[in-house]
Amino acid sequence: MIVLGSTSEVAQAFIEKALQEGEKFERIYLFTSNKETTERFARHIDVKFLQQSKVIELDLTKEIDYNKFDSINSNLLFCATGYLGEGTEEGLYDNKNTERIIDINYSKLVPVMNYFAQKFESRRSGTIIGLSSVAGDRGRQSNFIYGSAKAAFTAYLSGLRNYLFDKKVHVLTIKPGFMATKMTEGLPLNPKLTATPKQAAACIYKAYKKQKNTAYVLPVWGIIMMIIRNIPEFIFKKLKL
Amino acid sequence: MKPNFIQKVTNWGNFPIVEKEMRSEDSFRKIKDFVLDHNEVIARGNGRCYGDASLGEHIFSTKKLNKFISFDRLNGVIECESGVLLSEVLEISVPQGYFLYVTPGTKFVSVGGAIASDVHGKNHHAEGCFSEYVIEFTLMNERGEIIKCSREENSDKFWATIGGMGLTGIILTIKFKLKNIESAYIRQESIKAENLDEIFRLFEESESWTYTVAWIDCLQKGKDIGRSILMRGEHAFQHELPQNLTKNPLRLKKKLEPTVPFYFPNFVLNSLTVKIFNWLYYKKQSKKEVKSFIDYETFFYPLDAVNEWNKIYGKSGFIQYQMVIPKETGREGMKKILETIANSGNGSFLAVLKLFGKNNPQAYNSFPFEGYTLALDFKVNSKLKKLVAQLDEIVQEFGGRIYLTKDSMSKSSLTNYLKNIQNPKFVSLQHKRIINNN
């Protein structure tokens, strides 16, 4: 298993869920921008499941040396890389913020995804799971830079799914909705709409097993986003969402 | 939306409820920043204390310090971060033939919380408190330094932190010993006692058993006062197990875990329903003595079988009142306490009696000392303050004290017993209440 964004609590919960369900991985490759906490996680799964893993530093904002990834191969890629950045009010006219959001969620991430997708394609097997966001379903005034990067990522995953279909590689797009994670900590979120990483992991694992194409973590988000997508633009633009 | 981290926080008794800043981090560097940037920080584990011990102006939740560090499967030594729950330890240790030396009545407490309260179990008379089996831990102090504490290294901090209720700093990682078991089952005997005299006699007779505890029907009066059931148990050896359990002796079958779906309305728990419950519980066991093999979860954690059972007490919440009274005067004290409760009509759904063994004098902040301890649940209502004040008087008279991790309204002369914890950085609402004497 290859994991991009290994400090993500959802990614970690997913790994634990898969191991609990008895999945076997020769090795888990944990890509991360934070070596310290990821190494702790690597030890954790070794103690708990006797699962070998390898921590590999990956900073999307820097030059990437793909040669180092040559020997890495797997049947499952889980991409939880993401960066929320500042919302509109604080961060819209801050170019650094804008670039970082687009880089980490889309432009710098996609080449890395492509690199591994190519390995999957040549093996003609495997599953790629990408965490996108409901924020990508429609641009809203509160965080549309992040939303637009996620929209692009959603479109990328959809195209990749289409492209890899007859190459026997499956692509699953996850749209989590609110989650109680580091990214959203301290925000006053409605608990009924918010999933814990454990819940999210269980949903994602189910969707993975069922070979779903796209899945919302909590089904209620499917309904909410259907409504939001279908509000006519002349009304939508007046809403404070 | 800018995060402000202000949220409603409450512990297991749903009383009190406060709105305070609560944060959780898994990076030690960020925890350090949090400690340095704030006055009045307090650590919080899984919020399984009943009152205000893990509430404060700036709460650091160890929820994300949830990783294992090492497990020496040969010697049964485990090391993990402080937010790891005892249930998670058991998940990996029981199948390997190891159990916790000391466990409280719920497995949903963090190892950090187990040290900070120096928890006891049904085996205090035989095996002492949780701290007996702690090899070392790391603590973040008021300067954000991480210090290693053991019996040899920084031993003053080691002992102050044990039972120190989070007032010495934030425990980050812990290394502790586990005990060997041959099966996940307990050989149990439960014996009915007609009254206090009989239950005390049974306790003393059962001193050679590793685990003993009694459940008391605390609404009985007169000659029936102290009517109870004593449960005693031992980890079952493989060769003792009945045939049907020998195949997989270290694994339990998955059970259903029902959840209480909402706060029960106030009228559900009243003295009548408590009376009926207690009567049923007592009558359920028709024989004087029953011997059986039961799985460890049923034996140690019967309450964990229902998730969020605390909601049964309704939105106003409940408290747990747990005291210890020295052995010499214990019987008389217990009698008075039970009489006072019975007369108040304020029934306790759950009343648990235990005999504590000798304390470890080095662990001077631990609650237990040799004597009788009784834990009682009371629903919060208008009459409760008065009852607590009455009980406090009795505990005082008999030279007892109150378990801090359950306390939320007892008088400070019974709760102000911690030493070497003065530290303006780490302050809980409980500690403020106690030193301000209100």
Ligand SMILES: Cc1cc2nc3c(=O)[nH]c(=O)nc-3n(C[C@H](O)[C@H](O)[C@H](O)COP(=O)(O)OP(=O)(O)OC[C@H]3O[C@@H](n4cnc5c(N)ncnc54)[C@H](O)[C@@H]3O)c2cc1C
């Ligand atoms: C159903 C039930 C049964 C129980 N039975 C027993 C029993 O039999 N015996 C017994 O002894 N107790 C018992 N308890 C009480 C429970 O064991 C203690 O309250 C325990 O400390 C709770 O741990 P926690 O992780 O939830 O900590 P919290 O409730 O969050 O905190 C408890 C205390 O520990 C401190 N603390 C927590 N984590 C840290 C840390 N990392 N560093 C420093 N300080 C920290 C807090 O500041 C606070 O003072 C029971 C509780 C329940 C709900």
